[in-house]
Amino acid sequence: xxxxxxxLSSFNNSQILHLLKRANDFSSLSNPIQFNQILKNKFIASVxxxxxxxxxxxxxxxxxxxxxxxxxxxxxxxxxxxxETLYDTLKTLxxxxxxxxxxxxxxxxxxxxxxxxxKIPLINAGAGRFEHPSQGLLDLFTxxxxxxxxxxxxxxxCGDIKHSRVAGSMMVAAEKFDIEVNICxxxxxxPRNQKNVYIYDxxxxxxxxxxxxxxxxxxxxxxxxxELNQDEYFKNYGxxxxxxxxxxxxxxxxxxxxxxxNVEIADDIVEHPKSRIFKQMSNGVYTxxxxxxxxxGD
Ligand code: CP
Numbered sequence: 001x002x003x004x005x006x007x008l009s010s011f012n013n014s015q016i017l018h019l020l021k022r023a024n025d026f027s028s029l030s031n032p033i034q035f036n037q038i039l040k041n042k043f044i045a046s047v048x049x050x051x052x053x054x055x056x057x058x059x060x061x062x063x064x065x066x067x068x069x070x071x072x073x074x075x076x077x078x079x080x081x082x083x084e085t086l087y088d089t090l091k092t093l094x095x096x097x098x099x100x101x102x103x104x105x106x107x108x109x110x111x112x113x114x115x116x117x118x119k120i121p122l123i124n125a126g127a128g129r130f131e132h133p134s135q136g137l138l139d140l141f142t143x144x145x146x147x148x149x150x151x152x153x154x155x156x157x158c159g160d161i162k163h164s165r166v167a168g169s170m171m172v173a174a175e176k177f178d179i180e181v182n183i184c185x186x187x188x189x190x191p192r193n194q195k196n197v198y199i200y201d202x203x204x205x206x207x208x209x210x211x212x213x214x215x216x217x218x219x220x221x222x223x224x225x226x227e228l229n230q231d232e233y234f235k236n237y238g239x240x241x242x243x244x245x246x247x248x249x250x251x252x253x254x255x256x257x258x259x260x261x262n263v264e265i266a267d268d269i270v271e272h273p274k275s276r277i278f279k280q281m282s283n284g285v286y287t288x289x290x291x292x293x294x295x296x297g298d
Contacts, residue, residue, distance in 0.1 A: 003295045006111050006124045008133045008172045016140065016176065022290040023141050023283070026065075035289070039068035042099040042296055047073045047090070048125065049105045050221075054257050054281055055125045055134065059102050062288035068296075071098060087114070094120050100296055103127075106221075121295035129163050129222060135256050136169025138287040140177075142280050143212060146252055150177040156206045157181065158237055159216030159264060160189040163223070166256045167216060171197070182206050185237060189218070203237055207246040213253040215239055215264040230263045240266040244274065252276050 008016065029035060044063045048056050060070045073093065075081075080089060090101055100121040103110070108128030115122060126132040144150055155174070161167045161183050174181045175196060183190060184200040192199075200206035207213060218228055234240075239253060247253070253265075255277045261267040270277060 002119060002121055004111075004115055004122045005133060005291050005295050006115065006122065006127075007131045008136050008169050008176075009131075013176050016137070016173070019137060019287070019290045019294060020141050020144055022293060023137070023286040024145075026289045027283070027286040035065060036067040038293055039063065039066040039296055042068040043071055043097060044068045044292065044296075045071040045073055045093045045098045045101045047075075047093070047101055047103045049075050049086070049103075050126065052104055052125070054284055055104065055132075058281070058284035059123075059125060059134070059288045059292075062285050062292055065285070066289055066292055068099075068292070086110075087117070090114065090118065090122075094118055100292070123291065123295060126165055129165055129168065129219075131169045131172065132165040132256075133169050134284070134288055134291055135166050136173050137291065138280055138284045139166075139170060139214070139254060139256070140173055141283045141287050142254065142276050145279075145283070146276070147211060150179060152178055152180070153211045154180040154209055155182070155212045155214060156184065156200075156210040157214045157216060158184045158203055158206070158239075160218045161185055161194075161216065162189050162191050163219035164216050166214075170214065182210065185216075186233070203239075203243065204246060207243055208248065210248065211251050213239065213247070213251070215253065215255045215259070217255075217258065217260060217264060230260075234263055234266075238262070238264055238266060239269065241269060244269060244272065247274065254280055257281065 046056060046060055063070045093101060102123045102125045104125040106128050108130040110127050111124060124133055143153060147153055157167050182198045182200055184203050184206045190199060252274050259265055
């Protein structure tokens with residue numbers, strides 16, 4: 001059976017915990033040599049139709065740490081420019097002998113039709129507003145590292161939740177692990193039909209109850225027209241030193257990145273002791289090693 005990695009909803013709790021355990025094994029690696037045979041002789045294509053720093057680089061590092069060869073495919077320097085369709089591009093990569101494809105695309109439903117047409121695993125590296133499951137996994141890993149467990153944590157998500165695939169994956173995971181989700185953001189960017197979430201108008205009111213606050217960027221690329229006053233946004237929804245003082249002593253804050261200084265977060269607290277932003281990025285390598293081992297390992 002082909003093991004795609006498209007949505008956290010396809011995995012049960014014990015499967016997710018196993019992926020996290022393997023991420024932990026990779027993170028506590030004393031001798032990297034023992035892991036660099038896991039994907040030896042495998043070729044993995046990294047296909048990004050949207051910009052990326054963290055996801056692309058961490059998947060590529062993860063693949064190389066496991067001994068795989070990485071084929072970087074950039075649509076703008078390819079035959080896409082001559083009219084080749086996405087399907088034909090991916091089918092070409094499969095025909096060339098690629099063993100798995102990591103794909104980022106702006107279309108929420110991009111994987112719906114593709115999965116039945118390929119004999120190699122497809123990995124969702126972010127699909128429109130649908131899900132970003134490898135980000136979801138690294139967020140869970142970061143929470144687990146911090147609190148030693150996931151069940152019954154209380155998290156808050158602040159920002160453009162309606163258009164966020166990061167929030168999409170976290171909501172799926174939260175339901176599985178009974179994580180309480182609270183959300184806050186500009187009225188138009190908050191989903192009103194989301195089940196099992198508590199909606200806050202005021203970030204100051206939401207913050208004191210949280211174990212972890214996840215800040216999100218406004219997904220400007222997914223808006224037809226949005227007039228964002230960045231100063232106003234920062235005043236209402238940005239995390240600054242004053243709001244940090246409202247957080248519980250053991251609580252932390254997250255941001256999937258890329259973050260905008262002095263919009264979602266004050267410049268001077270990006271590397272505050274409560275920040276796990278760069279820790280999330282490091283964890284992205286280990287969780288993506290775990291994902292690649294899952295889809296291509298024995
Ligand atoms: N978090 C995230 O997906 O970042 P990139 O867009 O840089 O990959």
